[in-house]
Amino acid sequence: MRIAVMGYGIVGSGVVELFEKNHESIISKSTQTELDIKYILDLRDFPESPYGEKHIKDFNLILNDPEIGIVVETMGGLRPAFEYVSACLGAGKSIVTSNKELVAEKGYELLKLANEKNVNFLFEASVGGGIPIIRPITQCLAANEIKEIAGILNGTTNFILTKMITDKMSFEDALKLAQDNGYAEKDPTADVEGADACRKICILATLCFGKHVYPGEVATEGITAIASEDVEYAASWGGVVKLIATAKRVNEHRISAIVSPAFVESHSQFAGVDDVFNAILVRGDAIGDVVFYGRGAGKMPTASAVVADVIDCAKHTVRNKMMGWSDSSPDYVVNHLDCEAVLYVRGFSKNVDLSLREAEAVLGDIKVLYRKNQPETELAFITSAGIEREIREKLLSIDSIVPVSIIRVTDY
Numbered sequence: 001m002r003i004a005v006m007g008y009g010i011v012g013s014g015v016v017e018l019f020e021k022n023h024e025s026i027i028s029k030s031t032q033t034e035l036d037i038k039y040i041l042d043l044r045d046f047p048e049s050p051y052g053e054k055h056i057k058d059f060n061l062i063l064n065d066p067e068i069g070i071v072v073e074t075m076g077g078l079r080p081a082f083e084y085v086s087a088c089l090g091a092g093k094s095i096v097t098s099n100k101e102l103v104a105e106k107g108y109e110l111l112k113l114a115n116e117k118n119v120n121f122l123f124e125a126s127v128g129g130g131i132p133i134i135r136p137i138t139q140c141l142a143a144n145e146i147k148e149i150a151g152i153l154n155g156t157t158n159f160i161l162t163k164m165i166t167d168k169m170s171f172e173d174a175l176k177l178a179q180d181n182g183y184a185e186k187d188p189t190a191d192v193e194g195a196d197a198c199r200k201i202c203i204l205a206t207l208c209f210g211k212h213v214y215p216g217e218v219a220t221e222g223i224t225a226i227a228s229e230d231v232e233y234a235a236s237w238g239g240v241v242k243l244i245a246t247a248k249r250v251n252e253h254r255i256s257a258i259v260s261p262a263f264v265e266s267h268s269q270f271a272g273v274d275d276v277f278n279a280i281l282v283r284g285d286a287i288g289d290v291v292f293y294g295r296g297a298g299k300m301p302t303a304s305a306v307v308a309d310v311i312d313c314a315k316h317t318v319r320n321k322m323m324g325w326s327d328s329s330p331d332y333v334v335n336h337l338d339c340e341a342v343l344y345v346r347g348f349s350k351n352v353d354l355s356l357r358e359a360e361a362v363l364g365d366i367k368v369l370y371r372k373n374q375p376e377t378e379l380a381f382i383t384s385a386g387i388e389r390e391i392r393e394k395l396l397s398i399d400s401i402v403p404v405s406i407i408r409v410t411d412y
Protein backbone atom coordinates (compact mmCIF):
# COMPACT_ATOMS: atom_id res chain seq x y z
CA MET A 1 0.00 0.00 0.00
CA ARG A 2 1.22 3.50 -0.80
CA ILE A 3 0.72 6.80 0.96
CA ALA A 4 0.54 10.44 -0.13
CA VAL A 5 1.24 13.35 2.20
CA MET A 6 -0.47 16.64 1.36
CA GLY A 7 1.29 19.61 2.98
CA TYR A 8 5.01 19.58 3.81
CA GLY A 9 5.00 22.14 6.61
CA ILE A 10 5.99 21.47 10.21
CA VAL A 11 3.61 18.55 10.78
CA GLY A 12 3.84 17.09 7.25
CA SER A 13 7.64 17.07 7.27
CA GLY A 14 7.54 15.50 10.75
CA VAL A 15 5.25 12.76 9.43
CA VAL A 16 7.64 11.93 6.57
CA GLU A 17 10.65 12.03 8.90
CA LEU A 18 9.05 9.79 11.53
CA PHE A 19 7.74 7.42 8.90
CA GLU A 20 11.20 7.02 7.39
CA LYS A 21 12.94 6.78 10.78
CA ASN A 22 10.72 3.97 12.14
CA HIS A 23 9.86 2.45 8.77
CA GLU A 24 10.56 -1.19 9.63
CA SER A 25 8.55 -1.27 12.85
CA ILE A 26 5.74 0.76 11.25
CA ILE A 27 5.45 -1.80 8.44
CA SER A 28 5.36 -4.70 10.88
CA LYS A 29 2.70 -3.01 13.01
CA SER A 30 0.66 -2.13 9.94
CA THR A 31 0.34 -5.84 8.96
CA GLN A 32 1.11 -4.78 5.36
CA THR A 33 4.04 -6.26 3.48
CA GLU A 34 4.75 -2.89 1.90
CA LEU A 35 3.92 0.61 3.08
CA ASP A 36 5.70 3.63 1.71
CA ILE A 37 5.27 7.31 0.96
CA LYS A 38 4.95 7.80 -2.80
CA TYR A 39 4.03 11.50 -3.03
CA ILE A 40 4.56 14.66 -1.00
CA LEU A 41 2.26 17.40 -2.28
CA ASP A 42 3.17 21.04 -1.68
CA LEU A 43 3.23 24.08 -3.94
CA ARG A 44 6.58 25.16 -2.53
CA ASP A 45 9.99 23.94 -3.72
CA PHE A 46 12.22 22.01 -1.32
CA PRO A 47 15.62 21.89 -3.03
CA GLU A 48 17.31 20.57 0.14
CA SER A 49 14.81 17.77 0.69
CA PRO A 50 16.15 14.19 0.57
CA TYR A 51 12.82 13.07 -0.94
CA GLY A 52 13.51 14.63 -4.38
CA GLU A 53 11.19 12.92 -6.87
CA LYS A 54 8.45 12.28 -4.30
CA HIS A 55 7.70 16.05 -4.21
CA ILE A 56 4.82 16.94 -6.50
CA LYS A 57 2.61 19.98 -7.05
CA ASP A 58 -0.34 18.41 -8.87
CA PHE A 59 -3.08 17.00 -6.61
CA ASN A 60 -4.53 14.97 -9.51
CA LEU A 61 -1.50 12.67 -9.46
CA ILE A 62 -2.64 11.52 -6.00
CA LEU A 63 -6.33 11.40 -6.81
CA ASN A 64 -5.90 9.37 -9.97
CA ASP A 65 -3.27 6.95 -8.68
CA PRO A 66 -4.93 3.63 -7.73
CA GLU A 67 -1.83 2.65 -5.73
CA ILE A 68 -2.50 5.39 -3.18
CA GLY A 69 -4.70 3.95 -0.44
CA ILE A 70 -4.00 6.42 2.37
CA VAL A 71 -3.75 10.19 2.09
CA VAL A 72 -2.33 12.26 4.94
CA GLU A 73 -3.67 15.82 5.01
CA THR A 74 -1.42 18.21 6.94
CA MET A 75 -2.07 21.35 4.91
CA GLY A 76 -4.29 23.03 7.49
CA GLY A 77 -7.11 25.47 6.72
CA LEU A 78 -10.41 24.69 5.05
CA ARG A 79 -9.58 25.37 1.44
CA PRO A 80 -8.40 23.49 -0.55
CA ALA A 81 -8.12 20.83 2.18
CA PHE A 82 -11.89 20.17 2.16
CA GLU A 83 -12.07 19.74 -1.62
CA TYR A 84 -8.99 17.51 -1.72
CA VAL A 85 -10.09 15.36 1.21
CA SER A 86 -13.65 14.99 -0.16
CA ALA A 87 -12.28 13.96 -3.55
CA CYS A 88 -9.91 11.40 -2.02
CA LEU A 89 -12.64 9.86 0.15
CA GLY A 90 -14.94 9.82 -2.89
CA ALA A 91 -12.22 7.91 -4.76
CA GLY A 92 -12.08 5.30 -1.99
CA LYS A 93 -8.87 6.48 -0.29
CA SER A 94 -8.63 6.68 3.52
CA ILE A 95 -7.72 10.02 5.05
CA VAL A 96 -5.59 10.84 8.07
CA THR A 97 -5.65 14.49 9.08
CA SER A 98 -4.23 16.76 11.75
CA ASN A 99 -6.47 19.61 10.55
CA LYS A 100 -8.77 20.62 13.41
CA GLU A 101 -10.49 23.32 11.38
CA LEU A 102 -11.44 20.74 8.78
CA VAL A 103 -12.76 18.27 11.36
CA ALA A 104 -14.56 20.91 13.45
CA GLU A 105 -16.30 22.48 10.45
CA LYS A 106 -16.74 19.54 8.07
CA GLY A 107 -16.28 16.40 10.17
CA TYR A 108 -19.91 15.35 9.97
CA GLU A 109 -20.08 15.28 6.18
CA LEU A 110 -16.57 13.87 5.71
CA LEU A 111 -17.24 10.99 8.11
CA LYS A 112 -20.54 10.32 6.36
CA LEU A 113 -18.74 10.17 3.03
CA ALA A 114 -16.01 7.92 4.49
CA ASN A 115 -18.66 5.56 5.88
CA GLU A 116 -20.47 5.46 2.51
CA LYS A 117 -17.23 4.61 0.75
CA ASN A 118 -16.17 2.14 3.45
CA VAL A 119 -12.88 3.92 4.04
CA ASN A 120 -11.47 5.64 7.11
CA PHE A 121 -11.31 9.28 8.11
CA LEU A 122 -9.04 9.47 11.16
CA PHE A 123 -8.00 12.59 13.05
CA GLU A 124 -6.23 11.67 16.30
CA ALA A 125 -3.69 14.48 15.75
CA SER A 126 -6.37 17.16 15.47
CA VAL A 127 -6.70 17.52 19.26
CA GLY A 128 -3.92 17.48 21.84
CA GLY A 129 -1.02 16.97 19.40
CA GLY A 130 0.61 13.71 20.47
CA ILE A 131 -1.83 12.96 23.32
CA PRO A 132 -4.10 9.99 22.63
CA ILE A 133 -7.61 11.37 23.17
CA ILE A 134 -9.84 10.59 20.17
CA ARG A 135 -9.47 6.82 20.53
CA PRO A 136 -9.79 6.86 24.33
CA ILE A 137 -13.10 8.74 24.01
CA THR A 138 -14.50 6.68 21.16
CA GLN A 139 -13.17 3.30 22.27
CA CYS A 140 -11.77 2.95 25.79
CA LEU A 141 -14.41 5.17 27.45
CA ALA A 142 -17.26 4.10 25.17
CA ALA A 143 -19.18 2.46 28.01
CA ASN A 144 -19.54 5.78 29.86
CA GLU A 145 -22.09 8.53 29.58
CA ILE A 146 -19.70 11.47 29.41
CA LYS A 147 -20.94 14.33 31.57
CA GLU A 148 -18.23 16.84 30.92
CA ILE A 149 -14.93 17.39 29.14
CA ALA A 150 -12.47 20.22 29.76
CA GLY A 151 -8.93 20.98 28.84
CA ILE A 152 -5.95 23.12 28.13
CA LEU A 153 -6.08 22.54 24.40
CA ASN A 154 -3.77 25.12 22.91
CA GLY A 155 -0.04 24.69 23.35
CA THR A 156 0.87 28.15 22.09
CA THR A 157 -1.26 30.08 24.58
CA ASN A 158 -0.24 27.79 27.43
CA PHE A 159 3.40 28.35 26.46
CA ILE A 160 2.86 32.13 26.34
CA LEU A 161 1.05 32.23 29.71
CA THR A 162 3.77 30.10 31.31
CA LYS A 163 6.57 32.31 29.98
CA MET A 164 4.71 35.46 31.05
CA ILE A 165 4.12 34.09 34.56
CA THR A 166 7.35 32.27 35.35
CA ASP A 167 9.93 34.09 33.19
CA LYS A 168 8.20 37.52 33.17
CA MET A 169 8.58 37.43 29.39
CA SER A 170 6.53 39.87 27.31
CA PHE A 171 3.54 38.54 25.36
CA GLU A 172 5.26 39.35 22.04
CA ASP A 173 8.55 37.62 22.93
CA ALA A 174 6.74 34.52 24.20
CA LEU A 175 4.64 34.34 21.04
CA LYS A 176 7.75 34.69 18.87
CA LEU A 177 9.39 31.82 20.76
CA ALA A 178 6.27 29.66 20.32
CA GLN A 179 6.36 30.39 16.59
CA ASP A 180 10.09 29.58 16.39
CA ASN A 181 9.39 26.26 18.12
CA GLY A 182 6.74 25.42 15.52
CA TYR A 183 3.81 25.43 17.97
CA ALA A 184 1.77 28.32 16.61
CA GLU A 185 -0.71 28.29 13.74
CA LYS A 186 0.24 29.99 10.44
CA ASP A 187 -1.88 32.87 11.65
CA PRO A 188 -1.28 32.92 15.43
CA THR A 189 -4.46 34.94 15.93
CA ALA A 190 -6.21 31.56 15.91
CA ASP A 191 -4.13 30.58 18.94
CA VAL A 192 -4.21 33.76 21.01
CA GLU A 193 -7.86 34.60 20.29
CA GLY A 194 -9.00 31.08 21.20
CA ALA A 195 -10.22 29.86 17.77
CA ASP A 196 -7.84 26.88 17.78
CA ALA A 197 -8.96 25.74 21.26
CA CYS A 198 -12.55 26.31 20.14
CA ARG A 199 -12.16 23.96 17.15
CA LYS A 200 -10.65 21.33 19.44
CA ILE A 201 -13.37 21.50 22.09
CA CYS A 202 -15.92 21.24 19.25
CA ILE A 203 -14.31 17.98 18.11
CA LEU A 204 -14.17 16.62 21.66
CA ALA A 205 -17.72 17.68 22.50
CA THR A 206 -18.95 16.13 19.27
CA LEU A 207 -17.32 12.81 20.13
CA CYS A 208 -18.46 12.89 23.76
CA PHE A 209 -22.07 13.89 23.19
CA GLY A 210 -22.75 12.47 19.71
CA LYS A 211 -23.88 15.57 17.78
CA HIS A 212 -21.79 17.91 15.70
CA VAL A 213 -20.79 21.07 17.56
CA TYR A 214 -19.79 23.87 15.17
CA PRO A 215 -17.18 26.47 16.18
CA GLY A 216 -19.59 29.34 15.50
CA GLU A 217 -21.83 28.09 18.33
CA VAL A 218 -19.17 28.21 21.04
CA ALA A 219 -18.47 31.47 22.91
CA THR A 220 -14.73 32.03 22.58
CA GLU A 221 -12.35 34.39 24.32
CA GLY A 222 -8.55 34.31 24.03
CA ILE A 223 -5.72 35.45 26.25
CA THR A 224 -4.91 38.86 24.76
CA ALA A 225 -6.74 40.75 27.51
CA ILE A 226 -5.00 38.95 30.40
CA ALA A 227 -2.93 41.44 32.38
CA SER A 228 -0.13 40.84 34.87
CA GLU A 229 -2.48 42.26 37.56
CA ASP A 230 -4.88 39.36 36.92
CA VAL A 231 -2.02 36.87 37.19
CA GLU A 232 -1.06 38.43 40.55
CA TYR A 233 -4.61 38.30 41.87
CA ALA A 234 -4.90 34.69 40.75
CA ALA A 235 -1.73 33.90 42.74
CA SER A 236 -3.07 35.70 45.82
CA TRP A 237 -6.30 33.67 45.49
CA GLY A 238 -4.22 30.47 45.31
CA GLY A 239 -4.14 29.61 41.65
CA VAL A 240 -3.12 30.46 38.09
CA VAL A 241 -4.74 31.73 34.90
CA LYS A 242 -5.15 29.17 32.11
CA LEU A 243 -7.02 29.13 28.81
CA ILE A 244 -9.67 26.48 29.45
CA ALA A 245 -12.03 24.95 26.92
CA THR A 246 -14.99 23.10 28.34
CA ALA A 247 -18.17 21.32 27.25
CA LYS A 248 -20.86 19.94 29.53
CA ARG A 249 -24.07 18.02 29.09
CA VAL A 250 -26.92 20.30 30.25
CA ASN A 251 -29.75 17.83 29.64
CA GLU A 252 -30.65 15.07 27.21
CA HIS A 253 -30.86 17.48 24.27
CA ARG A 254 -28.50 20.34 25.06
CA ILE A 255 -24.89 21.01 25.96
CA SER A 256 -22.94 24.07 27.03
CA ALA A 257 -19.48 24.85 25.66
CA ILE A 258 -17.09 27.74 26.10
CA VAL A 259 -13.44 28.71 25.62
CA SER A 260 -12.12 31.37 27.96
CA PRO A 261 -9.32 32.24 30.33
CA ALA A 262 -10.04 30.90 33.80
CA PHE A 263 -8.67 30.88 37.31
CA VAL A 264 -7.71 27.35 38.33
CA GLU A 265 -6.71 26.46 41.88
CA SER A 266 -3.09 25.46 42.41
CA HIS A 267 -4.08 21.93 43.48
CA SER A 268 -6.05 21.46 40.24
CA GLN A 269 -4.70 18.97 37.70
CA PHE A 270 -4.60 21.86 35.22
CA ALA A 271 -2.50 24.22 37.35
CA GLY A 272 0.77 22.37 36.78
CA VAL A 273 0.26 21.98 33.04
CA ASP A 274 2.91 24.34 31.68
CA ASP A 275 4.68 25.27 28.48
CA VAL A 276 3.41 23.53 25.35
CA PHE A 277 1.75 20.74 27.33
CA ASN A 278 -1.98 20.12 27.07
CA ALA A 279 -4.26 18.30 29.48
CA ILE A 280 -7.76 16.98 28.92
CA LEU A 281 -10.11 15.91 31.70
CA VAL A 282 -12.99 13.60 30.83
CA ARG A 283 -15.73 13.07 33.41
CA GLY A 284 -17.66 9.83 32.82
CA ASP A 285 -20.46 8.24 34.83
CA ALA A 286 -18.53 5.01 35.37
CA ILE A 287 -14.88 6.08 35.27
CA GLY A 288 -15.22 9.36 37.19
CA ASP A 289 -12.46 11.78 36.19
CA VAL A 290 -9.67 10.73 33.86
CA VAL A 291 -6.96 13.13 32.71
CA PHE A 292 -4.78 12.91 29.60
CA TYR A 293 -1.53 14.88 29.56
CA GLY A 294 1.27 15.41 27.06
CA ARG A 295 2.76 17.57 24.35
CA GLY A 296 -0.09 19.38 22.65
CA ALA A 297 1.79 20.83 19.69
CA GLY A 298 5.06 20.55 17.82
CA LYS A 299 6.45 18.63 14.88
CA MET A 300 7.21 15.15 16.21
CA PRO A 301 4.48 14.82 18.90
CA THR A 302 1.85 15.67 16.27
CA ALA A 303 3.55 13.42 13.69
CA SER A 304 3.38 10.61 16.27
CA ALA A 305 -0.44 10.78 16.28
CA VAL A 306 -0.66 11.09 12.49
CA VAL A 307 1.57 8.10 11.80
CA ALA A 308 -0.36 6.00 14.34
CA ASP A 309 -3.53 6.76 12.35
CA VAL A 310 -1.75 5.76 9.14
CA ILE A 311 -0.89 2.40 10.74
CA ASP A 312 -4.52 2.01 11.83
CA CYS A 313 -5.75 2.76 8.29
CA ALA A 314 -3.29 0.25 6.87
CA LYS A 315 -4.62 -2.37 9.30
CA HIS A 316 -8.23 -1.68 8.38
CA THR A 317 -8.21 -1.55 4.61
CA VAL A 318 -11.40 -3.48 4.10
CA ARG A 319 -13.26 -2.30 7.18
CA ASN A 320 -14.00 1.22 8.20
CA LYS A 321 -13.75 2.10 11.84
CA MET A 322 -17.36 3.31 12.00
CA MET A 323 -16.82 6.57 13.79
CA GLY A 324 -19.70 8.92 13.28
CA TRP A 325 -22.19 11.30 14.82
CA SER A 326 -25.36 13.10 13.89
CA ASP A 327 -25.83 16.69 12.86
CA SER A 328 -27.19 19.15 15.44
CA SER A 329 -29.93 21.76 15.60
CA PRO A 330 -28.97 25.45 15.91
CA ASP A 331 -30.10 25.55 19.57
CA TYR A 332 -28.03 22.51 20.60
CA VAL A 333 -25.41 24.61 22.43
CA VAL A 334 -27.03 26.76 25.14
CA ASN A 335 -25.91 30.34 25.72
CA HIS A 336 -23.17 30.29 28.36
CA LEU A 337 -24.71 33.36 30.01
CA ASP A 338 -27.60 31.15 31.09
CA CYS A 339 -25.27 28.73 32.86
CA GLU A 340 -23.88 28.85 36.37
CA ALA A 341 -20.53 30.58 36.86
CA VAL A 342 -18.23 32.04 39.46
CA LEU A 343 -16.47 35.21 38.32
CA TYR A 344 -13.31 37.05 39.25
CA VAL A 345 -13.74 40.80 38.89
CA ARG A 346 -11.04 43.46 38.81
CA GLY A 347 -11.98 47.09 38.53
CA PHE A 348 -11.54 50.64 39.69
CA SER A 349 -13.42 52.74 42.21
CA LYS A 350 -12.96 56.15 43.80
CA ASN A 351 -13.92 54.61 47.14
CA VAL A 352 -12.86 50.96 47.25
CA ASP A 353 -14.28 50.18 50.73
CA LEU A 354 -17.67 51.58 49.85
CA SER A 355 -17.72 49.78 46.50
CA LEU A 356 -16.83 46.45 48.10
CA ARG A 357 -19.70 46.88 50.61
CA GLU A 358 -22.03 47.70 47.72
CA ALA A 359 -20.78 44.66 45.79
CA GLU A 360 -21.55 42.46 48.79
CA ALA A 361 -25.00 43.96 49.15
CA VAL A 362 -25.81 43.38 45.46
CA LEU A 363 -23.95 40.14 44.74
CA GLY A 364 -24.06 38.36 48.09
CA ASP A 365 -20.91 36.74 49.45
CA ILE A 366 -17.72 37.87 47.72
CA LYS A 367 -14.10 37.03 48.43
CA VAL A 368 -11.95 40.15 48.30
CA LEU A 369 -8.45 39.74 46.83
CA TYR A 370 -5.30 41.77 47.43
CA ARG A 371 -1.95 42.09 45.71
CA LYS A 372 1.37 43.79 46.39
CA ASN A 373 1.53 47.46 45.37
CA GLN A 374 -2.21 47.51 44.76
CA PRO A 375 -3.26 51.03 43.71
CA GLU A 376 -5.70 52.67 46.14
CA THR A 377 -8.37 52.82 43.48
CA GLU A 378 -8.12 49.16 42.42
CA LEU A 379 -10.32 46.37 43.73
CA ALA A 380 -10.67 42.68 42.98
CA PHE A 381 -12.97 39.97 44.23
CA ILE A 382 -14.48 36.57 43.46
CA THR A 383 -18.27 36.27 43.34
CA SER A 384 -20.38 33.39 44.65
CA ALA A 385 -21.84 30.94 42.14
CA GLY A 386 -24.81 32.21 40.14
CA ILE A 387 -26.24 32.46 36.64
CA GLU A 388 -23.58 34.34 34.70
CA ARG A 389 -26.02 36.76 33.04
CA GLU A 390 -27.45 37.73 36.44
CA ILE A 391 -24.02 38.24 38.02
CA ARG A 392 -22.96 40.46 35.13
CA GLU A 393 -26.18 42.51 35.25
CA LYS A 394 -25.82 43.02 38.99
CA LEU A 395 -22.21 44.01 38.55
CA LEU A 396 -23.12 46.60 35.95
CA SER A 397 -25.73 48.03 38.33
CA ILE A 398 -22.97 49.00 40.80
CA ASP A 399 -22.22 52.48 39.46
CA SER A 400 -19.18 53.05 41.66
CA ILE A 401 -17.19 50.15 40.10
CA VAL A 402 -15.62 50.37 36.65
CA PRO A 403 -14.90 46.70 35.80
CA VAL A 404 -11.69 46.16 33.84
CA SER A 405 -11.34 42.41 33.86
CA ILE A 406 -13.84 39.58 34.38
CA ILE A 407 -12.51 36.01 34.34
CA ARG A 408 -14.29 32.73 35.06
CA VAL A 409 -13.24 30.66 38.07
CA THR A 410 -13.29 26.89 37.55
CA ASP A 411 -13.56 24.03 40.00
CA TYR A 412 -11.63 21.44 37.99
Ligand code: HSE
Nearest residue numbers: 154155156184185297
Ligand atom coordinates in the same frame (compact mmCIF):
# COMPACT_ATOMS: atom_id res chain seq x y z
N1 HSE B 1 -1.26 25.90 17.29
C1 HSE B 1 -1.67 24.71 17.93
C2 HSE B 1 -1.33 24.81 19.41
C3 HSE B 1 -0.99 23.54 17.29
O1 HSE B 1 -0.54 25.69 19.77
O2 HSE B 1 -1.86 24.05 20.20
C4 HSE B 1 -1.48 22.20 17.72
O3 HSE B 1 -2.81 22.01 17.35
